[in-house]
Amino acid sequence: SQELEQSPQSLIVQEGKNLTINCTSSKTLYGLYWYKQKYGEGLIFLMMLQKGGEEKSHEKITAKLDEKKQQSSLHITASQPSHAGIYLCGADLYNFNKFYFGSGTKLNVKP
Amino acid sequence: EPEVTQTPSHQVTQMGQEVILRCVPISNHLYFYWYRQILGQKVEFLVSFYNNEISEKSEIFDDQFSVERPDGSNFTLKIRSTKLEDSAMYFCASSYRGGEKLFFGSGTQLSVL
Numbered sequence: 001s002q003e004l005e006q007s008p009q010s011l012i013v014q015e016g017k018n019l020t021i022n023c024t025s026s027k028t029l030y031g032l033y034w035y036k037q038k039y040g041e042g043l044i045f046l047m048m049l050q051k052g053g054e055e056k057s058h059e060k061i062t063a064k065l066d067e068k069k070q071q072s073s074l075h076i077t078a079s080q081p082s083h084a085g086i087y088l089c090g091a092d093l094y095n096f097n098k099f100y101f102g103s104g105t106k107l108n109v110k111p
Numbered sequence: 112e113p114e115v116t117q118t119p120s121h122q123v124t125q126m127g128q129e130v131i132l133r134c135v136p137i138s139n140h141l142y143f144y145w146y147r148q149i150l151g152q153k154v155e156f157l158v159s160f161y162n163n164e165i166s167e168k169s170e171i172f173d174d175q176f177s178v179e180r181p182d183g184s185n186f187t188l189k190i191r192s193t194k195l196e197d198s199a200m201y202f203c204a205s206s207y208r209g210g211e212k213l214f215f216g217s218g219t220q221l222s223v224l
Contacts, residue, residue: 031210042202042217043154088154092210098167099144099213101154 004102023089117216134203144204
């Protein structure tokens with residue numbers, strides 16, 4: 001089952017372009033997390049959002065959680081090759097003991 | 112920043128053999144998790160562990176799997192009799208409290224031949 005749906009599944013952008021990745025849940029999100037995975041490596045924490053309407057930024061990456069707390073977007077401004085990787089949204093959907101991940105969005109940035 | 116450490120980084124085993132994947136969570140964390148990622152697929156929840164017992168487990172975590180915190184610092188995942196389909200990257204994670212950010216290790220790539 002797909003508790004968390006991510007779109008697009010993959011993305012190729014030219015360096016310098018902006019891009020957005022979406023994460024949608026069929027249930028209310030108690031906490032929404034964004035992680036980045038470099039190909040074949042571990043998961044790096046990017047941001048956590050908990051309140052409806054919350055927005056956080058780190059360097060050129062901004063994440064928002066919508067008011068209804070069922071969708072989040074990750075926006076990268078002026079993408080660079082270092083942004084390439086797999087972006088995963090993760091969330092506590094039912095309780096704090098089981099954390100789900102979306103299927104991931106593979107991002108390639110062409111120099 | 113404190114890290115979750117996993118060993119080994121790569122493990123190759125024969126089908127039917129037992130493997131133990133080891134993790135050292137962050138020292139003051141109380142919640143521990145194992146996830147796996149089959150090549151090209153999503154990161155899947157296996158099990159969560161709190162207060163020396165399993166809190167939740169997925170349908171993947173059958174009788175062939177077990178977890179243990181043997182000495183207060185290590186957190187292990189044992190697969191009793193490995194199958195080809197157990198080949199995957201296994202990630203350990205920990206958090207201080209439930210509902211807080213999970214810190215992930217860099218994973219153990221398990222190859223079952």
